[in-house]
Amino acid sequence: MGISRQDAIALVQRIADAANARDIPSLVNLYADDAVVFSPAFHLLTGRAAIGQAWELMLSTYPDWNVRPDEVLVDGDRIIALGINTATDRKGWFGLPPTGAKIQYRAVLLLTIAEGKIVREERVYDLSAVLELLDKARLDRELATAAEVQRVLLSRTARVGSHYEVMGDSLPCRTIGGDFFEFVELPSGAVAVAVGDVAGKGPPAALLAAMLQGMVAVEARGAERPSAVMSSLNRALLDRGLGSQFATLVYGQLSPDGHFSYCNAGHNPPVMLAGGEIRRLTTGGPLLGAFRDAQFEEESRTLQPGDVVVTFTDGVSEACSVEGEEFGEERLISSLKMYAELPLPELIAALLGTVSKFTHTAKQADDITIAAMRFVRKK
DSSP, X not given: OOOOHHHHHHXXXXXXXXXXXXXXXXXXXXEEEEEEEEXXXXXXXXXHHHHHHHHHHHHHHSTTOEXXXXXXXXXXXXXXXEEEEEEEOSSOSTXXXXXXXXXXXXXXXXXXXXXXXXXXXXXXXXXXXXXXXXXXXXXXXXXXXXXHHHHHHSOOSOEEOSSEEEEEEEEOSSSSOSEEXXXXXXXXXXXXXXXXXXXXXXXXXXXXXXXXXXXXXXXXXXXXXXXXXXXXXXXXXXXXXOTTOOEXXXXXXEOTTSXXXXXXXXXXXXXXXXXXXXXXXXXXXXXXXXXXXXXXXXXXXXXXXXXXXXXXXXXXXXXXXXXXXXXXXXXXXXXXXXXXXXXXXXXXXXXXXXXXXXXXXXXXXXXXXXXXXXXXXXX
């Protein structure tokens, strides 16, 4: 005659209670002297001593490990116990590095009972779910580190020079994004401003954005003209054989006398507010990394003190409301006219705030980046 369902439920509950109480002697006492346990973590265990050592190692490694029985099935002298185990991954599971994440997984115990003792136990864990969770936790941690690096690279502090004010801010749609901006003070006394958008999302786009940002800083100091900077960046991307990875970029230089020259490589045309009039900066060439024989043109404008140039990525104009309506460039221009006299940090915050208010709770599909530059009278 096999074990009754009531006795089976009581035995499974004793296992859970003893494990949750870290009561190793009570756990060991549930097994026969020559019991055998098959475990994914410890493989084959034979005898009470080995089983007790495994339980002790498990519970000391995961002090908050908890067992919650879910269902008990009985077939003669065999018990099938289903439950949920939870723990914090402090020391690493199955040879993997620790993540510090909370883990919850399903476990199945196949128990064979003789004279009220466990003589054979097989433990089956939902390892696919555990490993997937651990991989996600590690990826989340790595992405958080990458995001912190990206935040350092994209300085959100307004810079003020003898003839300029510049500032930018970026809101990635994921943990890390493919938008970037860079401000470079040149040997000539001019200041260079670059805003770019790498095709794609996630880590590949973020890596290329970081690389391009560094290349901009180098090329800007070695080339006198914006068109020459664009040509050098285009060749550099193609020489690296990055395949279908492309980027749009706007690069401009503002001299102390208010002379502003720029080149636009396939990017959203920046908005220049000069003398109360709006102008779009479209001169340039194709996006970077697509054509080896690409030609880039540049254009020059003369700014007066107080004039502002706002550069943005398509994540701004294509930001969607809950109803699916796009923010559009006209709303950005209207907002710029409204907030143009604000200090740059407040201007950037106001523009981003307008976009956020428009999108409300709608999840965005692209990064949102805005950079602004204002010409000021030389002191």
